[in-house]
Every structure is written in structure tokens, then in C-alpha cells.
Amino acid sequence: MTGGKIILAAVSGIAILAAAVWSVSGANATAGAKAPPTTAPPPAAAAGKTASTAVSDTSQIQLVTPTKRGPVTHLPLPRYVSLKGSRGNARRGPSLSHRIDWVFTHPGMPLKVTAEYGHWRRVEDSEGQGGWIHYSLLSGVRRVIVTQDMVALHSRPDEKSEVTAKAQLGAIARLGACNHAWCEIEASGADGWLPKTDLWGVDPDEVRD
Template sequence: MKRHAWILHLLALCALAAPARADDDDKVPYWASIDTDVANMRVGPGNTYKIEWVYRRLHLPVKIIRREGPWRQIEDPAGDKGWMRDLLLSRQRSAIVIGDGLVEMHAEASGSSPMLWRVEPGVVGLLGECDGGWCGFDTDGHKGFVREDALWGAGEP
């Protein structure tokens, strides 16, 4: 009987600990990216709410600013806010080039390294590690380093 009570006590402790870990992993705000070719953003957290925007940009970075069940309130690079199902999003980090002109992509994380390409504002790519003001950036297999301040989706959300 003591063994049975001990096992029940252990199971109860495990059940209490699991939700705390899950919540720690999903504290808002955090970065995510759109993980499908077509994603609807709604005005509220449910399928009955009106569709405000239809996104057709795979890997577009978004900032998760609120969670409600399976719904996430997002902010897109233009500052628009709305709700999207978690199934349409990924934790894979991405970024979008911002600014007024072309941005240089270098071979290494340094402005003195060889320039590989010039990328224009609006280009979306997968984000690598950021260090010293430079981030790894991969857009359709074109890999290099871009200044962190030229990317929306890098740094702290």
C-alpha cells in the first residue's frame, strides 16, 4: 500500500511540473515564422473571426505577442497585428531585409570580408546565429552574413 501511495504522489508531482516547463518555453514575446504557402490572419482568436490578411510568404518572420489556446496573436514586419493558428507557424527563425536601399551580404561576419551579394528590402531568408552585430542569412541557398540592424526578425523580440 505504501508503494502505491508513493507512486501516486510521484505521478502528481510530475503532472504539476510539466505545464510549468511548457509555459517557460512559450513566454511571449518570441519570434516565429510562417510555415505554409498560404496563411490567414484573423481579427480574433477563432475560425469564426473575419480574415484580415492572407499571407503568401513562406518563412515570413512574425513576432508572437500573445497566446490563447492554439491561437497566436502575431505582429508582422509592417506592424499589423492579428491572430493565426499555431499550426501555421514554426519556431524556425527567419528574417526580412529592411531599410531603403540594397544591403550587402558578406562571406564572413565582417564588413571587410568579401561581399557576395546585394539584397533588397523585402527579401526573406532563414536566420542563422547572430554575433557582434552580424547574422547568418540564407535566402534560397545564397548564404552569407548581413548586418543585424538590416534585418527584422533578428535580436530580441
């Protein structure tokens, strides 16, 4: 692997490494496909008796869970938002009279909304910390947190494609397009695709254009 100049850019107090030029040499071996299991034929019927073949329905019935909607916004719950400013007080209840349990201090931090009441939203971060925060402190701009250290960003949603950057654990980035397995992120001039499992702030089955 040959690398060009590596630029270290701060991302909301956390860093993301952006490589000007990266190339990947070699290719990962592809695991051999396994042959589907064969079904043994039913045993032959005994002489003088009629064989009876039991037919079992192996089809799966997929149950679709209705999407829960917030009583105030009628938007899905839970859902992801981000912190609008540089500070957000999370309170024990949905009013200014409740004590502050947690303070968010990273601009753009992704948060999960789990409940609504009037002008208040109950949120939590990637570690499950949070509380009730006023809706004016939240933004609908989608951002994510990188959950693996020095994870490679690729030019395409393919692990064999060119590596365009590397992100550190905890880096906050803007969320772009997503398919079922990969998402595109951007932060401080660096962008690329990485596996969805390396991010917090996006649902496993979420697809974005």
C-alpha cells in the same frame, strides 16, 4: 571592385542577388580613438580649514527585466516564428468565428508572436499588421526580412571582408548564427553576414550559434 557573374534568384516572390565572385578593394579609414575625459582635481582647501571630499558612486546598477512567458507554451513573449505554408489567415480574435483582418501569403514570412490563447497565437509582421492565427500554420524555423535595399552580404562578420552577395529590400532569408552586431543569412543558394540592423525578425541583443 571586380565582380563575377551575378545571378538573380527569386526568394518567395522577392529577389536576392547572388554574386559568384566579389572582391573589395581598399579599406575604410578607421576613426581616431577619442581620449577619455580627464577629471579635474578638487579645489584646494582654504587656509585653516579642512578639505572635505565628496565621494559619489558612479557605478550603474543594471536592472534585468524578467522574461514574459506564454500561458500556453511557456515560451518567451514576444518571440519570432515563420509562416509554415503559403497562406495564413489572421483573425480579429482567437477562433474561427472571428472575421479575417489580414492574410499572409509569403511562405516563410517571419512573424512576431505577441500573445497566446489555446491553439491560437497573436502575430504581427514587420509593418505591425496581423491578428490571431492558428498555431498549426506557424513554424519554429527562424527567418528574417532584409530592411535595406541592395545590402551587401560578407563572408565574415566584418565590413572589410569579401562581399559574397547582395540582397534586395524585402528579401526573405533563413536566419543562421548571430553575434551582438551581425547575423548570417541564407536564401536561394546565397549566404553571408550582414549587420543585424539591416534585418527584421531578430532581437537587437539576440545571440545565436
